[in-house]
Amino acid sequence: MTFNFKEIVTVFMVLFAVIDIIGNVPIIIDLRKKAGHIQSEKASIIAGVILIAFLFLGKSILNLIGIDVSSFAVAGSLILFFIALEMILGITLYKDEATNPMTASVFPLAFPLIAGPGSLTTLLSLRAEYSTENIIAAVLLNVIVIYIVLKTSSRIEKLIGQNGINIIRKVFGVILLAISVKLFAHNIKILFA
Template sequence: MGIDFKEIFSAFIVMFAVIDILGSVPIIIGMKEKNKKFSPFNASWISFTIMVAFLFLGQAMLGLFGVDISSFAVAGALVLLVLAVEMIFGIQIFKDDGPTNSATIVPIVFPLIAGAASFTTILSLRAEYDVVNIIIALFINIVIVYFVLSNIDLISRKVGKGGIYVMRKFFGIILLAIAVKLIVSNLHSLMS
């Protein structure tokens, strides 16, 4: 019980792979090109707050609505699937119907950072690790998220338009694979 650096490191690596902020760079750059604004600080602290809240209240909250974690994961995976299709085929499905020109909450906070994959992973980690270690691992990940979001223009300049195009297609396929994996693994448990 208590702080365990091995648990923190393991939880950090798992969450880093699931959040995959570097894989989201092409999506975020694409939104900036459409003049969608976002606040790196707000996106970071809102994501952290949501994930910590879900760590403590997730299972009970889903139970309140009669939704199990598998159904929630499939729903989130469908949103990721749509984002992946947009990235791969260069078409717009996600309608810009928000009240403002802000992309901070949707899709940056949800589902890119704090999405179904993150929530499912948080509940899985809770079964194995101490809560304090998960929170520390989440915090470290959010610091990295903030750094990437704050330096998105620098990353864009360094990679260039051609690099962004290739990254967008490549990470679109990765995102599609994650969405399919989430759907298949959770549909299996829903069917049984």
């Protein structure tokens, strides 16, 4: 097991941008108002379990349906590209279904808001390029950040304000756009080699 600090930071930043927990603070506050209470620990742990389970089982599921990781990574890079466009341009391409206040901590918070199609696709795309232990370390760091943000969401909104949240979303959107292009270029070469 060799941990690579640079890889952990890169994967952490990619997942942080895709999960967009800071950008989701208004949604979290809205959920808290609807549900009355959000179980931050439960939501964080469930999201972490889903992400790590998919990291290990995702490839087997793909093999079962006859798709290689590079093809999935190219598809994932396209999803990242559109998520980045959403963040940068402030548009919504993907709409969530209405929420049930009774299960807000699990659905839609843990899944699909935190561990959603974007982050699951990203994990497999990253697995094609980075080592598993570094990805797990980055996932766990993200789960810690998610927990902190869920616990302090109302304070974060007051501190940063809507303009601050918008600026953070746009900055991470640009980073995510660059990463999606890199992932696409790297994996498309493998497919056509």
